[in-house]
Amino acid sequence: MNCCRGPSTMLPLLKEIKKVCKGPIAALPVPFRTTSEEPTMEVLTDPDTGMPAFPVDLPRFFCSRTQIAEFAAQAKEIGVQYIGLCCGNASHYTRLLAEEYGRKPPASKYAPDMSKHYRFGNKEFVKKHHTPGQQD
Template structure:
């Protein structure tokens, strides 16, 4: 059985980030409002609703002061999510196993039984910043009680899937894959490493659209995930509704927007040639030809 869920993403909607921009006094109302909106939509659409915690930017291994602050931040957000009706809690974008474990502990302690999804952000390194391969980090959080483990953000489909294959071999339960929809590769494995083809400068974040995946690439990514046995699939930063529609269709879903999926047979230039005037065939050739 495959479930659809509404993800109440408040990435960086935590105390430390809001403190930096002078909005800490709005922390609780922002979280509760977002959760309430998500709950209403989930009820209206018959889907699940997820709460969210993420990397804090504060965590320092072995520093009890920062660890205590991180624990307090996770605690309050998990409690708000549960009080507002979250069906499960996502802990995402962790660079270190240590912080991911703190997130999982908070969900287990304060989540009142809500399942935990824990995902790591894959960097250009082949492992977490505290020295674990991603498959080992996922194995440890799975054994510690996470219902779903995997990767999100950082890498695009081509550079994230090889790691997912290793995670699938290592972990027993459901695994998650939510890449960014950009054309990363072995030479430029993360969206932060991509170079703008015109300016030759770092594309992140302003010029990342120069590297957007095509819908066909997202379709192929979804097919590979399905074949690999990825049960929890989506996209992260840069995602668009038409990408998610394609992904959902590969996984056997038919969202309302599928009504508008393209049918190129009806295109007056590039459609069924037997149904359109010969003039249009010549016009199509003129547009599709490369520059001379």
């Protein structure tokens, strides 16, 4: 399966495909929050304007990184061998897919590292790099 449907509206079809398909399965949804009422990106409606969001007003429908990682985990569990994302994909999403499938691409070094966050990070790291006199 490729394009049009987001992860949540492609996953149920992947489960059905797995039941009857004996060969490899590929899944490349769009990274948008499609729903059972609006199952493809082309029919998503902007709730503020009531107008079609496709093609230029889709950004408000982007999946979170957590949703993309959950899609990859479920696709892997279903038995999808080839995974990716179609229109709207971004490198941080592809990294998540690869990592969920057990890969460690070079881009993994750019994954968020909360230990370096000024507020939520490792206290020693923050103390070493904190400029005295600044708030938080």
